[in-house]
Amino acid sequence: MSDSSAPRTARASGSQGQSAPPRAQGSALLRSLSGPLANWLPEQRWFAGKGRPLGELALISATELLPLSPTGTAPGLLHLLVRAGARPGRSPESAAGDCYQLLLGVRTALPDALGPALVGRPTEGPLRGLAVYEALHDPRLAGLLLERLRTPGRLGTLTFGRAPGAAIPSGLAPRVLTGEQTNSSVVFGDAHILKLFRRVSPGVNPDLELPLALARTGCARVPAPAAWFEAHWPGGPEEPLTLGVLQPFLAGSTDGWQLAQRSLAEGPDFTPAAHALGRATAEVHAALAEVLPTDLLTGRRLEGIALGMMERLDQAVEVVSALRPYRDGLRRCYAALADHAARGGGARVQRLHGDLHLGQVLTADGPVGEAGAHWTMIDFEGEPARPLADRREPGPPVRDVAGMLRSFDYAACQHQVDGDSRAAEWSRANRAAYCAGYADGGGEDPLAERELLLSYETDKAVYEVLYEARHRPSWLPVPMMAIRRLAEAAA
Numbered sequence: 001m002s003d004s005s006a007p008r009t010a011r012a013s014g015s016q017g018q019s020a021p022p023r024a025q026g027s028a029l030l031r032s033l034s035g036p037l038a039n040w041l042p043e044q045r046w047f048a049g050k051g052r053p054l055g056e057l058a059l060i061s062a063t064e065l066l067p068l069s070p071t072g073t074a075p076g077l078l079h080l081l082v083r084a085g086a087r088p089g090r091s092p093e094s095a096a097g098d099c100y101q102l103l104l105g106v107r108t109a110l111p112d113a114l115g116p117a118l119v120g121r122p123t124e125g126p127l128r129g130l131a132v133y134e135a136l137h138d139p140r141l142a143g144l145l146l147e148r149l150r151t152p153g154r155l156g157t158l159t160f161g162r163a164p165g166a167a168i169p170s171g172l173a174p175r176v177l178t179g180e181q182t183n184s185s186v187v188f189g190d191a192h193i194l195k196l197f198r199r200v201s202p203g204v205n206p207d208l209e210l211p212l213a214l215a216r217t218g219c220a221r222v223p224a225p226a227a228w229f230e231a232h233w234p235g236g237p238e239e240p241l242t243l244g245v246l247q248p249f250l251a252g253s254t255d256g257w258q259l260a261q262r263s264l265a266e267g268p269d270f271t272p273a274a275h276a277l278g279r280a281t282a283e284v285h286a287a288l289a290e291v292l293p294t295d296l297l298t299g300r301r302l303e304g305i306a307l308g309m310m311e312r313l314d315q316a317v318e319v320v321s322a323l324r325p326y327r328d329g330l331r332r333c334y335a336a337l338a339d340h341a342a343r344g345g346g347a348r349v350q351r352l353h354g355d356l357h358l359g360q361v362l363t364a365d366g367p368v369g370e371a372g373a374h375w376t377m378i379d380f381e382g383e384p385a386r387p388l389a390d391r392r393e394p395g396p397p398v399r400d401v402a403g404m405l406r407s408f409d410y411a412a413c414q415h416q417v418d419g420d421s422r423a424a425e426w427s428r429a430n431r432a433a434y435c436a437g438y439a440d441g442g443g444e445d446p447l448a449e450r451e452l453l454l455s456y457e458t459d460k461a462v463y464e465v466l467y468e469a470r471h472r473p474s475w476l477p478v479p480m481m482a483i484r485r486l487a488e489a490a491a
């Protein structure tokens with residue numbers, strides 16, 4: 001966030017949704033919340049600054065969606081954007097820290113059912129003595145947010161938008177998803193799902209931008225956004241920050257990861273499903289290329305992709321030393337791409353999914369292996385650790401293909417037993433079926449773009465090493481296996 005995004009706040013009590021910018025009120029609210037948030041924020045799955053000092057918290061915006069009732073019997077609902085993790089002396093981006101979205105409920109007494117949602121009990125400031133908790137877990141407050149999404153308009157710093165013609169029933173019962181997630185999601189009555197982005201930055205989030213663009217093409221592979229909300233305020237960043245997207249919920253669906261695990265454990269052939277998934281990927285790519293800009297990268301611009309990969313590798317080596325022995329081998333793979341560019345090679349680029357893996361594709365179809373499984377693609381946010389501007393850059397479609405190939409490898413790794421080659425064979429067969437499906441679906445044959453495919457697979461494996469080191473250290477051996485294989489292949 002730029003420095004122009006000075007702290008501002010709505011009142012902790014008062015008329016609904018009014019933004020009351022005086023700095024004094026912002027700092028009073030922050031005085032109440034700093035203590036509880038300092039303990040709670042770093043514990044959250046979606047907190048990106050793990051292992052780094054939290055730094056001073058700053059309140060960027062506050063909007064009161066519902067005032068606390070004067071008797072304190074009904075909850076209040078506060079929407080906050082809070083900045084944390086500022087690192088003085090670093091790049092302008094990291095110096096500013098990260099901006100997080102919080103939806104906080106406030107009550108005098110917390111019912112037992114909401115105990116696990118407690119953020120803390122401020123000991124000073126305007127919220128002193130009250131219970132502050134994660135509002136999404138309170139059906140009453142989650143329901144209120146759904147109501148807001150049904151009604152386009154502004155409220156304080158927030159703007160609510162709704163797709164023309166989208167049917168959003170009222171009064172749907174909310175349930176918060178509990179799985180490992182980068183963001184937070186609430187399912188409403190098995191009809192809609194709301195994703196609340198946690199780390200937010202100025203600029204439209206591709207998870208809203210791309211599904212909206214795809215809906216314009218009539219592409220049925222991606223749930224069309226039904227409603228969304230953003231933050232924008234005078235004196236703040238030029239571009240609004242996307243805060244949440246409501247889309248149809250595919251009830252009864254299973255993701256590709258679960259189906260792949262079932263195939264590996266129980267035996268049914270996954271290759272027809274992998275082939276159908278390749279076709280679906282090609283279809284989504286074609287639709288994105290139809291509505292959003294495309295380009296052709298040659299010469300220095302294509303070489304730039306290889307240089308970017310080398311830089312990311314070097315940065316990763318600094319963080320995960322286990323990568324160091326493979327650095328030279330992996331660099332040779334990127335050098336082959338740079339060479340290809342120097343010899344006149346080119347790459348078509350377009351907007352992509354950006355973080356495609358088996359957990360991002362859903363199907364409600366019958367048993368695994370059924371040919372023609374209808375795959376739906378979700379989560380177009382891109383790799384969560386990258387800056388938003390990077391995630392919105394066009395790239396070669398083979399980048400998504402490489403992501404999915406890595407995922408087949410990941411799935412097989414869960415079943416790898418020494419001396420038994422079945423899992424490795426499963427991965428080989430499904431990777432081949434996926435690439436064939438992609439080409440049959442009208443996409444460029446990924447195997448014909450060898451340098452690009454290998455480089456993107458390597459780049460993804462390096463990203464995964466960092467991801468696992470940060471979030472799931474016990475999974476680190478999975479991408480490390482690929483790192484060894486890719487470094488040896490490039491030698």
Ligand SMILES: Nc1ncnc2c1ncn2[C@@H]1O[C@H](COP(=O)(O)OP(=O)(O)O)[C@@H](O)[C@H]1O
Nearest residue numbers: 181182183184185193223248249250251378379
């Ligand atoms: N439209 C949908 N229908 C059914 N389930 C969904 C839908 N969108 C998301 N999900 C479920 O919610 C989970 C989290 O969604 P995702 O967009 O991947 O969030 P995150 O960015 O936090 O990882 C998915 O793994 C999937 O199980």
Ligand SMILES: O=P(O)(O)O[C@H]1O[C@H](CO)[C@@H](O[C@H]2O[C@H](CO)[C@@H](O)[C@H](O)[C@H]2O)[C@H](O)[C@H]1O
Nearest residue numbers: 181182355357358359383384406407410464467
């Ligand atoms: O789904 P997210 O957008 O949160 O993506 C992040 O988390 C993924 C794990 O949940 C991670 O994916 C990696 O693990 C998957 C198995 O759990 C595997 O299928 C993927 O191939 C592998 O990259 C993803 O990289 C990360 O961005």
